[in-house]
Amino acid sequence: MNIVVLVKQVPDSGAERTLSASDNTVERGSASNVINEMDEYAIEEALKIKEAHGGEVTVLTVGPAGATDSIRKALSMGPDKAVHVQDDAMHGSCAVATSKVLAAALGRLNADLILCGAESTDGRVQVIPHMLAERLGVAALTGARKLTVDGAQLTIERQTDEGYEVVTAATPAIVSVWDTINEPRYPSFKGIMAAKKKPLESLSLGDLGVSADEVGTAGATSAVLEFSKRPARTGGAKVTDEGTGGEQLVAYLATEKFV
Amino acid sequence: MAEVLVVVESGVKKVTLEMLTIARGLGSVSAVVFGDADTDKLAEFGAEKIYTASGDDVANHLVAPKATVVAELVKRVQPAAVLLGSTQEGKEIAARLAIKLDNGLLTDAVDFAADGTATQVVFAGSTIVKSKVTKGLPIVTIRPNSTTPVAAPATPSVEELTVAVSDTDKLAKVVERVAEQKGSRPELTEAGIVVSGGRGVASADNFKLVEELADLLGGAVGASRAAVDSGYYPHQFQVGQTGKTVSPQLYIALGISGAIQHRAGMQTSKTIVAVNKDAEAPIFELADFGVVGDLNKVVPQAADEIRKRK
Numbered sequence A: 001m002n003i004v005v006l007v008k009q010v011p012d013s014g015a016e017r018t019l020s021a022s023d024n025t026v027e028r029g030s031a032s033n034v035i036n037e038m039d040e041y042a043i044e045e046a047l048k049i050k051e052a053h054g055g056e057v058t059v060l061t062v063g064p065a066g067a068t069d070s071i072r073k074a075l076s077m078g079p080d081k082a083v084h085v086q087d088d089a090m091h092g093s094c095a096v097a098t099s100k101v102l103a104a105a106l107g108r109l110n111a112d113l114i115l116c117g118a119e120s121t122d123g124r125v126q127v128i129p130h131m132l133a134e135r136l137g138v139a140a141l142t143g144a145r146k147l148t149v150d151g152a153q154l155t156i157e158r159q160t161d162e163g164y165e166v167v168t169a170a171t172p173a174i175v176s177v178w179d180t181i182n183e184p185r186y187p188s189f190k191g192i193m194a195a196k197k198k199p200l201e202s203l204s205l206g207d208l209g210v211s212a213d214e215v216g217t218a219g220a221t222s223a224v225l226e227f228s229k230r231p232a233r234t235g236g237a238k239v240t241d242e243g244t245g246g247e248q249l250v251a252y253l254a255t256e257k258f259v
Numbered sequence B: 001m002a003e004v005l006v007v008v009e010s011g012v013k014k015v016t017l018e019m020l021t022i023a024r025g026l027g028s029v030s031a032v033v034f035g036d037a038d039t040d041k042l043a044e045f046g047a048e049k050i051y052t053a054s055g056d057d058v059a060n061h062l063v064a065p066k067a068t069v070v071a072e073l074v075k076r077v078q079p080a081a082v083l084l085g086s087t088q089e090g091k092e093i094a095a096r097l098a099i100k101l102d103n104g105l106l107t108d109a110v111d112f113a114a115d116g117t118a119t120q121v122v123f124a125g126s127t128i129v130k131s132k133v134t135k136g137l138p139i140v141t142i143r144p145n146s147t148t149p150v151a152a153p154a155t156p157s158v159e160e161l162t163v164a165v166s167d168t169d170k171l172a173k174v175v176e177r178v179a180e181q182k183g184s185r186p187e188l189t190e191a192g193i194v195v196s197g198g199r200g201v202a203s204a205d206n207f208k209l210v211e212e213l214a215d216l217l218g219g220a221v222g223a224s225r226a227a228v229d230s231g232y233y234p235h236q237f238q239v240g241q242t243g244k245t246v247s248p249q250l251y252i253a254l255g256i257s258g259a260i261q262h263r264a265g266m267q268t269s270k271t272i273v274a275v276n277k278d279a280e281a282p283i284f285e286l287a288d289f290g291v292v293g294d295l296n297k298v299v300p301q302a303a304d305e306i307r308k309r310k
Ligand SMILES: Cc1cc2nc3c(=O)[nH]c(=O)nc-3n(C[C@H](O)[C@H](O)[C@H](O)COP(=O)(O)OP(=O)(O)OC[C@H]3O[C@@H](n4cnc5c(N)ncnc54)[C@H](O)[C@@H]3O)c2cc1C
Pocket: A013, A014, A037, A121, B197, B198, B199, B200, B201, B223, B224, B225, B226, B227, B238, B239, B240, B241, B242, B243, B244, B254, B255, B256, B257, B258, B259, B260, B261, B262, B265, B275, B276, B277, B278, B281, B293, B294, B295, B296
C-alpha cells in the first residue's frame, strides 16, 4: 500500500505563541517549532499498516524552509522518504490555499491512503482532510480512533457525542486520526542516523503548477485584521484545608450564586 | 433583506440557538435542517424560513452530502452569511463548502458582527483575533457558549429541499452507530458548569466524586488528558488542547495541575475554582478561588455542604 502522511510543523503548544506584529500571521520564525503532535499518531499508524501489509510511507509537508527539521524527525520514526513543498510566496497562506498546494503535491504521489492528524495545534481548524477529499474526489474518514485495513477496504471507528460510529470506504481515501488511536514510537538511534540519508524531495510552487498569487497573503481567502493579548488571569483567594476546605469552597460558590 | 443560513446541529443544540440569535442581527434568518429537528424551537428563536433535507443519502455518508445540499442552497439564495456550529461536523461541512464555493472560512468564532468581523480566541486562550473572510461570503463556525440565546418568535415557512448528491459524496459509508450510555448531564461544551478531574483523582472508581459534585451543581463532567490516558474517564470528556474547549460560567478543577494544554480548553471560563494538594500548582494562578488540600476530603465535604443548603 502506498501511504502518504501529512505532517505539519507548528509552534510548540507548550511554549508562548504569538502572531507576527508586522503582518498578523502566525509567528513561525522565533517560536520553538515541532511536529504537530497529532501527526505523530498518523505516522505511527502508517508504519503499523506498512508493517502488516507492506508498501511505502512518504511524509508530505507544506511549510517554510525550517520545517526540514521536523521532516527529518518524522523520517527518524521510520517512513521511507519525504516531500517538502516550500516557497516564500506561501507565507501567510490560508487553509483553502494550503489545501490547494497539498492537493497538487498529492496529485503526483499516487497514494492509496493519505493519513493525517485530526487537527493542527496552531490553527485547530480541523478542515484540511475534508478540503483535500473535496479537491481530490476521494473519501474522507475523519477523527479515527481505530483504523482497520482489509485489502482496499478501510474501516474506522470514530467517537461522537452520542457514542461512536463505524465508517467504511475503499481506497484511495484520506483518514485523519485522533491521539487515542495508538502510541507513537520514539525514534531509535539507528532511525535517527538512517533519517539523515533518506530521500527528501523539495518542490516549489512552479513544480506543482500553482501560481504565487493563489497562495500566501496575496491569495488568502480570509485575513486577520488585528490581534491583542487577553489580559492574563490572576489568581484570587486561596485557602488551605484545615478541616473546613469543602465548606469554604461552597461558601464561595454561594457568594457567586452557583448554589 | 438577505437571508442568513444557519446550519442546524442535529437535535437543535444550544449553539444553534446562539447562532439564530447572532444571525438575527445580520439578516433574515433561515435554518437548514438535516433529518428531523425541533422546528418549534427554531421558530421561537427567530427562524423566518426552515429548509429541510432528509433521506438515507444525507444521513449515512458523513458530511459530504450535507455540504453539497448547503452549497446548492447558497448558490440559489445568495445569503449574506452561513453560520455553522464549531463542532466536528460543523467545521467539516464548512471545509467542503469553502472548496465548493472557492470561498474563505473562519472557525471557532466567539462573536460575529454585522460588518463581517469575527472574533476568535487562539493560542490556548491567550490571544484575541479579529478577522474577516476576504473572498466570497462569510462562512463562519460559532463556538458553543459564545452568547446568550434570546428568543424572538417568528412564524417560519418550511421548504423541503431536493437532495441530489453525486457518487463521490457517498464514498464514506456509515455502517453502524453505537449509542453509549448517556446520563442526564448537560453536554460538555454547552454546560454552564463543568467539574473536571485530573490525575489527582487517582482512579476510575474515584471519579464518582467528580460526578457527584457535578450532579449536585447540575453540571457536566470533564477530565484532563492525564486522567483520560490513565483510563479514569472516557476520551470524549477530555478538556484542553487536544480535547474539547469549554467556556462555562463555572469551571471546577479537581486534582489538575493546570498545564498549558489543559488551560487551552478552559481558560476563558467565567469563574475558575481549583482543589489541589500542591500549593504551587499552576492552576492556582488562574483560579478565582483555590483550596489547597486533598480532594478526597474536600470534595465529599463540599458535596455534603451543598446538600445541606438545598
Ligand atoms: C500536544 C499536547 C496536547 C495536550 N492536550 C491536552 C489536553 O487536551 N488536555 C489536557 O488536560 N492535557 C493535555 N496535554 C497534557 C498536559 O501537558 C498535561 O500533561 C496534563 O494536562 C496533566 O493532567 P493533570 O493535571 O490531570 O495531571 P498532573 O499534571 O499529573 O497533575 C495532577 C495534579 O493533581 C494533584 N493531586 C494529586 N493528588 C491529589 C489529591 N489527593 N488531592 C488534590 N490534588 C491532588 C497534584 O498536586 C497535581 O497538581 C497535552 C500535551 C501535549 C504535549
